[in-house]
Amino acid sequence: DVKVTQSSRYLVKRTGEKVFLECVQDMDHENMFWYRQDPGLGLRLIYFSYDVKMKEKGDIPEGYSVSREKKERFSLILESASTNQTSMYLCATPGAGGSYGYTFGSGTRLTVV
Amino acid sequence: SQQGEEDPQALSIQEGENATMNCSYKTSINNLQWYRQNSGRGLVHLILIRSNEREKHSGRLRVTLDTSKKSSSLLITASRAADTASYFCAPESGSQGNLIFGKGTKLSVKP
Numbered sequence: 001d002v003k004v005t006q007s008s009r010y011l012v013k014r015t016g017e018k019v020f021l022e023c024v025q026d027m028d029h030e031n032m033f034w035y036r037q038d039p040g041l042g043l044r045l046i047y048f049s050y051d052v053k054m055k056e057k058g059d060i061p062e063g064y065s066v067s068r069e070k071k072e073r074f075s076l077i078l079e080s081a082s083t084n085q086t087s088m089y090l091c092a093t094p095g096a097g098g099s100y101g102y103t104f105g106s107g108t109r110l111t112v113v
Numbered sequence: 114s115q116q117g118e119e120d121p122q123a124l125s126i127q128e129g130e131n132a133t134m135n136c137s138y139k140t141s142i143n144n145l146q147w148y149r150q151n152s153g154r155g156l157v158h159l160i161l162i163r164s165n166e167r168e169k170h171s172g173r174l175r176v177t178l179d180t181s182k183k184s185s186s187l188l189i190t191a192s193r194a195a196d197t198a199s200y201f202c203a204p205e206s207g208s209q210g211n212l213i214f215g216k217g218t219k220l221s222v223k224p
Contacts, residue, residue, distance in 0.1 A: 042216035090155055101146045101158030102212060
């Protein structure tokens with residue numbers, strides 16, 4: 001089974017800090033995704049990547065950037081954290097095809113104070 | 114990419130009853146996926162149904178797909194308290210394979 005690991009379950013950061021959220025998958029998959037989840041809004045796609053050094057904006061990229069230097073690692077960067085970026089962040093990668101769907105990490109709950 | 118919209122937003126049933134959740138979408142799809150999320154955790158893939166399939170089963174789960182109505186349903190039979198979670202549908206369309214999730218149905222199964 002694919003394993004997706006997000007480096008932190010909980011983070012508390014100060015307004016204006018630069019924040020790095022890390023995601024690692026163990027199956028050499030090309031596609032990786034970052035979502036944020038907020039009550040009443042569901043999951044919204046921030047950025048995705050199809051391969052190393054490739055990135056595409058999702059629906060809400062403002063205030064975020066990403067880095068994909070190695071295939072297994074996809075990092076989400078908050079350049080200058082703000083309180084409205086307090087949220088649950090979820091990383092995902094598609095399965096090997098067929099009927100496997102996406103595998104998600106456990107999520108990082110970020111609080112910006 | 115398009116978003117699935119789940120209905121109802123919340124559902125409360127007794128243990129042993131069946132739970133039915135619906136999903137609607139707007140354009141043609143390659144497949145449609147259902148996911149479950151326990152409180153505060155990541156999503157777990159439950160089942161994928163392809164556009165040329167009408168029904169699929171997995172254990173106590175039954176998914177139907179009606180492409181003419183652009184709708185899908187997820188039925189959980191003989192529900193258990195452990196089924197309490199939020200359930201999301203995600204239609205996959207286009208060549209990029211992105212999934213856009215709706216707001217989910219929050220299922221509460223009372224013992």
